[in-house]
Amino acid sequence: MMVELGHFALxxxxxxxxxxxxxxxxGAARRHLGxxxxxxxxxxxxxxxxxxxxxVLINAYVTSDFSVANVVENSHTDKPLLYKITGVWxxxxxxxxxxxxxxxxxxxxxAWFGDNLPPELRARVLAxxxxxxxxxxxxxxxxxxxxxxxxxxxxxxxGLNPVLQDPGLAFHPPFLYLGYVGFxxxxxxxxxxxxxxxxxxxxxxxxxxxxxxxxCALTIGIAMGSWWAYYTLGWGGWWFWDPVENASLMPWLAxxxxxxxxxxxxxxxxxxxxxxxxxxxxxSLSLVGTFLVRSGVLTSVHAFAVDPTRxxxxxxLLLVAIxxxxxxxxxxxxxxxxxxxxxxxxxxxxxxxxxxxxxxAVATVFLGTLYPLFLDAVGGPKVSVGYPFFNRTFVPLMVxxxxxxxxxxxxxxxxxxxxxxxxxxxxxxxxVLVVVVGGLYATKGGPVLAVLGFGLAAWVAMGALTEWAExxxxxxxxxxxxxxxxxxxxxxxxxxxxxxxxxxxxxxxxAASAFETESIQTMRAGDTIPIAGxxxxxxxxxxxxxxxxxxxxxxxxxxRDGALVAELHPERRFFPLxxxxxxxxxxxxxxxxxxxxxxxxPDGKGxxxxxxxxxxxxxxxxxxxxxxxxxxxxxxxxxxxxxxxxARARRAPPVAAPAE
Amino acid sequence: MRRALFLLPVALFxxxxxxxxxxxxxxxxxHELPSAMIDKPAPAxxxxxxxxxxxxxxxxxxxxxxxxxxxxxxxxxxxIEHPLLMRLSETLSVxxxxxxxxxxPEDAQQFLAQLGDPYGRVGLDESGRVGIDFGVYGxxxxxxxDKAGRIRLRHVGPLTAExxxxxxxxxxxxxxxx
Numbered sequence: 001m002m003v004e005l006g007h008f009a010l011x012x013x014x015x016x017x018x019x020x021x022x023x024x025x026x027g028a029a030r031r032h033l034g035x036x037x038x039x040x041x042x043x044x045x046x047x048x049x050x051x052x053x054x055x056v057l058i059n060a061y062v063t064s065d066f067s068v069a070n071v072v073e074n075s076h077t078d079k080p081l082l083y084k085i086t087g088v089w090x091x092x093x094x095x096x097x098x099x100x101x102x103x104x105x106x107x108x109x110x111a112w113f114g115d116n117l118p119p120e121l122r123a124r125v126l127a128x129x130x131x132x133x134x135x136x137x138x139x140x141x142x143x144x145x146x147x148x149x150x151x152x153x154x155x156x157x158x159g160l161n162p163v164l165q166d167p168g169l170a171f172h173p174p175f176l177y178l179g180y181v182g183f184x185x186x187x188x189x190x191x192x193x194x195x196x197x198x199x200x201x202x203x204x205x206x207x208x209x210x211x212x213x214x215x216c217a218l219t220i221g222i223a224m225g226s227w228w229a230y231y232t233l234g235w236g237g238w239w240f241w242d243p244v245e246n247a248s249l250m251p252w253l254a255x256x257x258x259x260x261x262x263x264x265x266x267x268x269x270x271x272x273x274x275x276x277x278x279x280x281x282x283x284s285l286s287l288v289g290t291f292l293v294r295s296g297v298l299t300s301v302h303a304f305a306v307d308p309t310r311x312x313x314x315x316x317l318l319l320v321a322i323x324x325x326x327x328x329x330x331x332x333x334x335x336x337x338x339x340x341x342x343x344x345x346x347x348x349x350x351x352x353x354x355x356x357x358x359x360x361a362v363a364t365v366f367l368g369t370l371y372p373l374f375l376d377a378v379g380g381p382k383v384s385v386g387y388p389f390f391n392r393t394f395v396p397l398m399v400x401x402x403x404x405x406x407x408x409x410x411x412x413x414x415x416x417x418x419x420x421x422x423x424x425x426x427x428x429x430x431x432v433l434v435v436v437v438g439g440l441y442a443t444k445g446g447p448v449l450a451v452l453g454f455g456l457a458a459w460v461a462m463g464a465l466t467e468w469a470e471x472x473x474x475x476x477x478x479x480x481x482x483x484x485x486x487x488x489x490x491x492x493x494x495x496x497x498x499x500x501x502x503x504x505x506x507x508x509x510x511a512a513s514a515f516e517t518e519s520i521q522t523m524r525a526g527d528t529i530p531i532a533g534x535x536x537x538x539x540x541x542x543x544x545x546x547x548x549x550x551x552x553x554x555x556x557x558x559x560r561d562g563a564l565v566a567e568l569h570p571e572r573r574f575f576p577l578x579x580x581x582x583x584x585x586x587x588x589x590x591x592x593x594x595x596x597x598x599x600x601x602p603d604g605k606g607x608x609x610x611x612x613x614x615x616x617x618x619x620x621x622x623x624x625x626x627x628x629x630x631x632x633x634x635x636x637x638x639x640x641x642x643x644x645x646x647a648r649a650r651r652a653p654p655v656a657a658p659a660e
Numbered sequence: 661m662r663r664a665l666f667l668l669p670v671a672l673f674x675x676x677x678x679x680x681x682x683x684x685x686x687x688x689x690x691h692e693l694p695s696a697m698i699d700k701p702a703p704a705x706x707x708x709x710x711x712x713x714x715x716x717x718x719x720x721x722x723x724x725x726x727x728x729x730x731x732x733x734x735x736x737x738x739x740i741e742h743p744l745l746m747r748l749s750e751t752l753s754v755x756x757x758x759x760x761x762x763x764x765p766e767d768a769q770q771f772l773a774q775l776g777d778p779y780g781r782v783g784l785d786e787s788g789r790v791g792i793d794f795g796v797y798g799x800x801x802x803x804x805x806d807k808a809g810r811i812r813l814r815h816v817g818p819l820t821a822e823x824x825x826x827x828x829x830x831x832x833x834x835x836x837x838x
Binding site for chain 2 (some may be wrong): 013068072073150154158180267273274277280284292311312315318322323326327330333334370374601
């Protein structure tokens with residue numbers, strides 16, 4: 001009964017979405033306020049309905065209702081409660097419900113917080129959101145219904161893939177979807193602007209916080225995914241250029257470009273049609289990513305079950321959702337009037353360079369990801385494009401971008417002074433020189449490129465700090481004035497500084513991977529191996545019983561100069577239900593380096609395969625990503641975005657007087 | 661000229677969509693690893709049967725065209741394809757053999773009692789060893805064996821009405837004639 005209620009709520013949400021997609025649009029064209037306002041109610045109501053359906057599905061998982069096919073296929077009574085819940089989005093149907101849930105959440109947020117938007121714009125934005133919702137609800141109901149029953153109900157389910165039973169992965173999809181789907185708001189704003197034929201500074205000011213929020217979530221989502229891959233797959237890698245990883249990287253790169261170009265629209269009223277295009281492309285890349293993962297046209301470890309009907313449906317959806325706006329763009333964009341002119345060497349120019357390089361990076365990743373598909377479609381051989389291609393194409397694009405990141409913020413709007421900016425970066429030059437020369441001396445014939453990578457990281461960090469120092473007039477003004485400036489600097493300025501510092505930290509983490517050491521060998525209890533100045537002693541393996549797995553738990557003592565540094569317990573877990581073995585790695589970190597240990601297979605003669613790695617600075621990759629997201633959130637909390645907040649507070653109903 | 665530039669995004673997208681369409685409709689499955697066993701003799705095996713019935717062995721194959729289906733009581737897609745197998749065993753004039761993959765005998769027995777038994781013979785592959793020899797990737801999987809005992813078709817995943825009418829049935833008819 002409950003399950004049918006969820007099913008019914010989805011159908012009702014679909015009908016409301018159809019209303020949301022059509023009536024406000026007509027109302028906006030006719031300037032009929034009542035019809036325009038339908039959008040807000042419909043957006044809020046469909047959010048409530050989809051939330052209900054989602055809650056029903058979660059309930060079916062928690063109570064192990066095996067009359068629901070989706071629960072049977074992805075859950076099991078022995079599974080810990082956390083993974084019963086996260087199993088909801090560990091499969092195609094459930095994750096689509098989460099997708100639509102987040103979509104309607106954003107739609108409801110626009111309706112709720114959109115008081116300061118002109119009614120026409122708000123109505124059109126909500127209508128476009130409604131169209132996306134309609135498409136995806138149709139998709140769920142017709143091809144991927146999670147509420148289908150199986151009768152008679154099996155006694156137990158098949159359980160979730162053991163690899164997915166991990167706290168790190170549990171919250172990776174929700175963040176990723178918050179990012180992907182969050183870009184739908186920028187997309188809807190872009191389409192609404194094209195319909196209206198008007199883009200101005202106010203438009204950019206409304207779009208930026210939504211884009212920023214989505215970008216922060218996507219940054220966290222990607223970082224979580226890569227961190228998960230790092231500590232569960234047992235080989236110490238954190239990025240594999242897998243098609244699905246690339247599918248998340250492309251919207252991130254495009255979203256990064258969009259964040260920066262929206263600043264130009266807001267401040268300088270120019271680059272409008274490019275910004276509109278980027279907003280459309282960013283969300284389109286999210287949609288294409290969804291298509292690639294779910295249609296089975298590409299091979300990937302992440303891919304969901306293959307179903308040609310689903311693929312066809314999503315392709316049709318893509319044709320409408322991407323082809324439509326791009327056609328509208330071709331018709332309407334030429335009429336958008338450009339604003340202020342600027343010299344190539346200026347803040348705008350630097351942001352154009354940023355966009356150009358990021359767009360090339362997107363194109364590169366896109367080509368690398370889809371090349372096997374293109375080749376296969378014309379009857380070529382099956383190939384896969386991996387590390388070598390991306391390292392040779394993507395990295396060279398990032399180098400000039402990072403060089404420019406440091407200088408760009410120091411340039412003035414309209415006409416900048418590159419030479420002057422570089423002169424003001426004397427401290428950065430000095431630090432980079434010390435890092436590179438010192439690094440080359442210290443590593444003596446080591447990897448030169450990695451040392452240059454450290455230099456690049458130092459350059460970016462110093463650029464961000466120089467810009468901050470200039471703003472607060474560090475050492476130029478009296479300390480009192482500097483302090484006052486430190487306090488009064490807008491949060492968006494701090495946001496930029498923190499995010500750019502995060503980039504520097506992450507780049508240092510990437511570069512340091514050249515210095516890692518590994519030792520893979522068979523060890524017996526009592527053996528000791530030396531690695532990177534440590535000694536690692538293997539004291540034995542004991543069996544451990546988990547909730548739904550049996551494990552071999554290894555015990556290792558890590559020593560440096562005879563002193564105990566850490567006790568490590570990597571496990572090799574066997575899930576009988578799936579006949580599958582996973583690695584539970586043991587990582588000792590001091591945030592400057594990780595000691596990474598994975599227990600492999602026994603050789604049957606008392607020996608165990610042991611993989612030990614010493615990875616300097618690897619935690620910085622994720623620390624950097626978190627800093628980028630924090631910078632974004634900091635900027636998001638700037639009061640500038642809350643223009644109209646005061647008006648909303650005034651209209652709030654008065655607090656009821658306490659009873660006597 | 662300037663207008664043409666604005667048309668570029670949608671034009672590029674349409675080319676891309678055409679490729680996606682092509683990839684979808686080509687019927688090629690990138691997941692399907694080309695089977696190394698195609699046109700090779702089926703591997704040797706001898707499996708016990710269910711509850712006293714004769715089991716299944718390599719010797720049961722050959723001499724006539726046969727269909728071998730790997731299934732398990734714990735596999736939901738197997739339940740989905742089951743009605744198709746029932747229909748196949750009635751309409752095609754060739755035997756359909758079942759191999760219960762990594763399944764307990766009583767579960768397999770109950771599965772067939774509940775949903776009907778389309779199989780001429782059933783072999784129990786509790787360890788999954790025969791599955792490995794066939795190169796089974798997951799259940800269900802279906803193989804067509806010709807008169808000489810060679811594997812001629814491998815179908816990964818549940819059979820669909822489409823796959824049966826386009827591939828399996830024509831092949832079985834063709835092999836039956838030769």
